[in-house]
């Protein structure tokens with residue numbers, strides 16, 4: 001296969017040049033969806049304002065392919081077929097939440113995205129997941145608003161814009177894992193994965209002002225100060241928190257030198273994968289992936 005990513009952005013030390021198989025990461029893998037039909041066709045978050053029809057198709061494909069190739073070096077990938085007329089389907093983080101053999105399919109708050117639900121449900125079923133039932137009147141936008149902690153059994157949940165405040169309790173019952181709800185208050189950070197990222201080793205990267213005071217206090221009570229990586233508004237607006245952590249690598253659209261230094265101090269390796277075209281739709285690296293992990297890998 002061709003590799004047209006920029007090697008200068010990679011961590012050279014452990015770049016193997018070989019795409020990994022399922023066996024290499026237990027059974028953990030990432031789901032992505034090619035941007036064949038991606039674009040900004042409607043406005044359902046502040047980033048999409050004034051962006052209708054303004055994404056560069058070729059650049060979007062190059063950026064997505066670059067991300068795919070870099071991730072493929074360290075994780076097995078699955079692809080779901082893109083569907084014409086569903087421009088946001090590239091954001092597979094919103095397909096649902098899968099932990100072990102169970103999955104919950106997203107119930108979109110945004111009616112523009114509801115037609116995606118059937119395709120994602122079909123994918124989970126064909127992949128062999130037991131799809132749990134979910135009340136249709138409770139919006140829940142999947143891994144966009146539910147993030148697994150990397151150091152303990154805990155699901156961080158976001159609500160306020162897209163997902164319901166009722167989601168954590170339901171998730172707790174389905175996955176038999178503690179779930180805590182955090183209220184999002186800044187419309188730019190409408191999904192939890194746009195402003196919070198649990199990292200290996202118990203580190204937590206987040207943008208404090210995206211949360212109400214009570215939620216900030218909850219984050220502080222659950223994460224020791226020395227493990228909290230608070231990002232600036234500028235880094236947050238570059239979607240730095242919308243990162244995919246695999247092993248020591250943290251794939252992200254962009255990060256300031258100071259944030260990159262803090263990540264390195266935490267033993268992590270920031271890998272920048274520019275995703276300007278997807279930012280116009282309000283998403284970046286993490287939104288473009290869904291981690292699905294089988295029980296034996298946890």
Ligand code: ARG
Pocket residue numbers: 044045088091093094110113143144145191193194281282283284286287
């Ligand atoms: N345009 C999409 C939406 O507003 C972007 C989704 C980004 N996904 C995410 N997990 N943050 O729904």
